[in-house]
Amino acid sequence: MRRLGFIGVGLAFTVATGVALSDISNRLEAKELQSTSNPTRLESLKKFTDVLQIIDKYYVDEITLDEIIKKSIQGLLANLDAHSGYLDKKQYKDLKVQTDGEFGGLGITVGMKNDVLTVISPIDGTPASKAGIKAGDVILKIENQSTLNMNIDEAVNLMRGKAGTKIKITIFRKGAPKPIPFEITRDIINIQSVTSKMLNDGILHIRVASFDKKVAESVQKDIEKYGSSVKGIALDLRNNPGGLLDQAVDLVDLFVEKGIIVSQKGRAKEENVVYEAKSKGTFKDVPLVTLINEGSASASEIVSGALQDHKRAIVVGEKSFGKGSVQVVLPLDKENGLRLTIARYYLPSGRSIQAVGVTPDVVVKQGVIQEDNNEFALKESDLKEHLRGEVDKLDGKEDTKVESSDMNSSSKDIQLQTAIGVLKALIITNRR
Numbered sequence: 001m002r003r004l005g006f007i008g009v010g011l012a013f014t015v016a017t018g019v020a021l022s023d024i025s026n027r028l029e030a031k032e033l034q035s036t037s038n039p040t041r042l043e044s045l046k047k048f049t050d051v052l053q054i055i056d057k058y059y060v061d062e063i064t065l066d067e068i069i070k071k072s073i074q075g076l077l078a079n080l081d082a083h084s085g086y087l088d089k090k091q092y093k094d095l096k097v098q099t100d101g102e103f104g105g106l107g108i109t110v111g112m113k114n115d116v117l118t119v120i121s122p123i124d125g126t127p128a129s130k131a132g133i134k135a136g137d138v139i140l141k142i143e144n145q146s147t148l149n150m151n152i153d154e155a156v157n158l159m160r161g162k163a164g165t166k167i168k169i170t171i172f173r174k175g176a177p178k179p180i181p182f183e184i185t186r187d188i189i190n191i192q193s194v195t196s197k198m199l200n201d202g203i204l205h206i207r208v209a210s211f212d213k214k215v216a217e218s219v220q221k222d223i224e225k226y227g228s229s230v231k232g233i234a235l236d237l238r239n240n241p242g243g244l245l246d247q248a249v250d251l252v253d254l255f256v257e258k259g260i261i262v263s264q265k266g267r268a269k270e271e272n273v274v275y276e277a278k279s280k281g282t283f284k285d286v287p288l289v290t291l292i293n294e295g296s297a298s299a300s301e302i303v304s305g306a307l308q309d310h311k312r313a314i315v316v317g318e319k320s321f322g323k324g325s326v327q328v329v330l331p332l333d334k335e336n337g338l339r340l341t342i343a344r345y346y347l348p349s350g351r352s353i354q355a356v357g358v359t360p361d362v363v364v365k366q367g368v369i370q371e372d373n374n375e376f377a378l379k380e381s382d383l384k385e386h387l388r389g390e391v392d393k394l395d396g397k398e399d400t401k402v403e404s405s406d407m408n409s410s411s412k413d414i415q416l417q418t419a420i421g422v423l424k425a426l427i428i429t430n431r432r
Contacts (some may be wrong), residue, residue, distance in 0.1 A: 048072075083325060085152065088335075088336055090157065092335060106133075107189045109123065110156070119135055120135060120241045122135070126187070128184060131182050134173065137173050145255045154251065161247065163188050163408040165186050166185055201420075210241060210242070211244050211299040214245075220282060223254075230286060232426060234420065235290045245299060252277070256306070261275045265343055267345060268342070287423055288312060289418055290303070302343055302353075305353055316361070316418050320357040323353070324345045324346075325345070326341065327340060
């Protein structure tokens with residue numbers, strides 16, 4: 001079974017033959033179930049089937065056995081972790097679209113953080129980014145539906161739609177006096193993963209917005225295009241939600257000469273994989289700074305964390321999102337599948353980024369730092385209950401104006417300016 005690792009938005013793809021539910025059942029041989037050495041397994045399975053039968057017979061609303069089983073699977077996977085889930089026909093189809101580089105929607109990447117639906121990052125140049133959605137925003141409502149008991153797949157399905165149609169989402173933002181409504185027009189999302197610009201003093205700013213196909217190749221071409229005029233590189237991974245694992249590994253390999261880039265460890269032995277630098281770093285001597293923020297997740301955390309562990313780059317910005325688990329999509333049949341967490345990623349030093357993130361060497365907040373002296377300055381443990389109260393109070397009449405952050409204006413970008421300052425120091429040191 002050959003897998004194409006995909007680690008953005010808590011997703012991964014498996015190129016495999018179908019694994020039907022009946023196939024899994026067939027593996028449970030009769031003698032194993034009847035074994036006296038493991039009675040609890042049989043008892044547990046019996047308890048589950050008993051519950052299904054009771055619901056089928058006594059539940060107040062008429063519901064088919066197929067629907068009961070589907071809901072059981074959904075509940076089971078949702079309770080394992082925030083990234084596992086059952087994929088019905090539409091969700092399974094939508095999932096396959098995400099690596100093609102073009103899809104309809106808002107251009108927003110979401111995940112579950114502190115048990116609430118949180119924006120990992122808006123994608124550059126998309127409707128969500130232009131409207132002013134920011135990394136860390138909590139989505140309270142989609143149209144008139146509360147998200148507090150909604151899973152990621154349900155939320156994504158609601159936000160997707162035909163290009164040109166409008167959708168209203170209401171968000172909670174730390175520091176804002178009240179929930180903020182946005183009306184956003186859906187569009188076809190075309191992702192330009194890599195862009196570059198030569199700044200003053202020979203510093204090349206390379207922006208990687210996501211890790212889709214040929215990212216490492218594009219970065220290499222951009223660096224080679226400027227040749228010897230490149231004195232230092234600012235690798236910008238802010239608001240990058242992740243993507244293909246092989247591209248993250250290949251990108252690190254451009255700058256690292258040897259050693260482990262990332263390792264993957266799971267319960268099953270076949271999931272234990274170590275990814276190492278395959279060749280001498282193509283740009284192993286060029287001064288390098290990596291930019292991250294709370295919208296940097298998954299593959300971008302692997303890149304920034306690996307470069308940090310190898311002492312190959314200085315990391316500047318804010319602590320990253322903290323998505324370091326591995327998901328695969330296993331087909332149940334031609335139209336349905338499971339998304340299941342099967343392993344976690346570990347950086348070269350052995351540290352995990354799951355729920356921890358990467359801490360920058362130089363911490364710099366984006367924009368003006370304001371004290372949160374208002375009712376929204378909450379502890380994480382109180383967040384969901386407070387948000388529930390805010391949803392109850394929403395009357396749909398809020399009119400808070402929001403300005404989008406401008407990360408493309410280098411003169412106003414405090415984090416990038418700091419990175420440039422660090423690079424200038426590294427360039428001078430490198431000359432000695």
